[in-house]
Amino acid sequence: MNRRIAIFPGSFDPITKGHENILLRALPLFDEVIISIGKNSNKQSYFTLEQREKWIKQVFANEPKVRVETYTGLTIDFCKKKNADYILRGLRTSADFEFEKAIAQNNKVMAPEIETIFILPVSELSAINSTIVRDIIRNGGNAAPFVPEGIDLKS
Ligand code: ADP
Numbered sequence: 001m002n003r004r005i006a007i008f009p010g011s012f013d014p015i016t017k018g019h020e021n022i023l024l025r026a027l028p029l030f031d032e033v034i035i036s037i038g039k040n041s042n043k044q045s046y047f048t049l050e051q052r053e054k055w056i057k058q059v060f061a062n063e064p065k066v067r068v069e070t071y072t073g074l075t076i077d078f079c080k081k082k083n084a085d086y087i088l089r090g091l092r093t094s095a096d097f098e099f100e101k102a103i104a105q106n107n108k109v110m111a112p113e114i115e116t117i118f119i120l121p122v123s124e125l126s127a128i129n130s131t132i133v134r135d136i137i138r139n140g141g142n143a144a145p146f147v148p149e150g151i152d153l154k155s
Pocket of ligand 1: 009010011012013016017018019022088089090091092096120121122125126127128129130
């Protein structure tokens with residue numbers, strides 16, 4: 001049987017407890033999950049690619065099935081390059097649903113062999129998102145409750 005490889009694409013600017021939870025719950029379903037940081041030229045990130053990658057590697061240092069990579073271009077093309085048949089996404093809100101539905105259905109037309117798998121956040125983490133974490137940091141607040149254990153956003 002083919003190894004079940006999933007891509008978990010996103011900006012991870014920065015990684016939050018929400019991302020961590022989705023990844024850990026999805027992990028038993030797959031042989032390998034590649035956390036894939038999209039390099040989007042239209043979207044200016046707050047943290048550098050190197051910082052974001054470093055923190056993700058730190059969070060999953062003890063998970064041999066997790067890898068971290070960066071990519072440009074279409075997610076389905078990156079999936080093909082990595083032999084990944086699955087795209088993993090989280091669904092926090094109805095706005096996420098409408099947005100993700102369009103992308104997943106269009107991806108399905110372009111690459112019928114790739115399935116998008118959605119995981120709902122646990123209720124206590126569903127309000128966390130990277131935008132709010134960045135706002136807290138910009139305004140000198142303490143974002144530690146929202147990011148994985150051990151992540152020092154000042155480092
Ligand atoms: P993108 O810019 O592609 O949405 P993000 O880094 O914001 O990148 O999110 C990557 C994925 O993680 C998305 O599928 C998003 O829905 C999911 N996600 C982010 N925060 C949470 C959370 N608190 N609970 C569940 N899923 C989440």
